[in-house]
Amino acid sequence: MTISESDIYKALEQVMDPEIPVLSVIDLGMITGVSLEEEGVRVKMVPTFSACPAVDYIKQNIRTVLEKALDTKVTVEIDREATWNSDRMAAGAHEKLKNFGIAPPQMRQGEEHAEIELHTACPHCDSENTYLRSPFGSTLCRAIHYCRNCGYVFEHFKPLG
Incomplete structure (x- = not known):
C-alpha cells in the first residue's frame, strides 16, 4: 500500500x-x-x-x-519549535464546540485582551448577556460563565496565545 x-x-x-x-x-x-x-x-x-x-x-x-x-x-x-494557540483551530471547530455546549474561543490574532473573556456568547441561546463566574473551569483551558437570559452555566474554551 x-x-x-x-x-x-x-x-x-x-x-x-x-x-x-x-x-x-x-x-x-x-x-x-x-x-x-x-x-x-x-x-x-x-x-x-x-x-x-x-x-x-x-x-x-x-x-x-x-x-x-x-x-x-x-x-x-x-514539536518543540511550534506553540499552540486558539487561532490554530480549524474554522469548523468553533461550531462543533458550540454544538457541544462549550463557547468557542474568540479569535485573537496573537494579541492579549483580558476583556475578551467578559464578552462570551452563550452556546445555548447565543445571548451575550453573560458574565464570567470563574476563570477556572474543568480544565486549565476553560473558564465558567453564566447566561442571564437562559440561566445556563457554561464553559468557555479560553482564547490562548
Whole structure:
C-alpha cells in the first residue's frame, strides 16, 4: 500500500480529543507536520496546553489509529519549535464546540485582551448577556460563565496565545 500525506491527514481526522470528543486533533490544529520515512510515518504535534495531562494519551491514540488505518509503524513527537494557540483551530471547530455546549474561543490574532473573556456568547441561546463566574473551569483551558437570559452555566474554551 502506498501512503500519501493526504491518507495520513484523513486518518488523523479520526483521532478525537479525549476531553472534547467532537473535536479531532486536526480540528484543534495540533498537528504541525507529517512525513513519510523509511521506517514508517512521523507525526509532529503540539499540545493545546503545555501542562495538558492528556498529551501521552493523545500521542498513543494517534499511533493506534494511524497504525491500524495505514498498516505501518507510526512515530509521534512533540514539536518543540511550534506553540499552540486558539487561532490554530480549524474554522469548523468553533461550531462543533458550540454544538457541544462549550463557547468557542474568540479569535485573537496573537494579541492579549483580558476583556475578551467578559464578552462570551452563550452556546445555548447565543445571548451575550453573560458574565464570567470563574476563570477556572474543568480544565486549565476553560473558564465558567453564566447566561442571564437562559440561566445556563457554561464553559468557555479560553482564547490562548
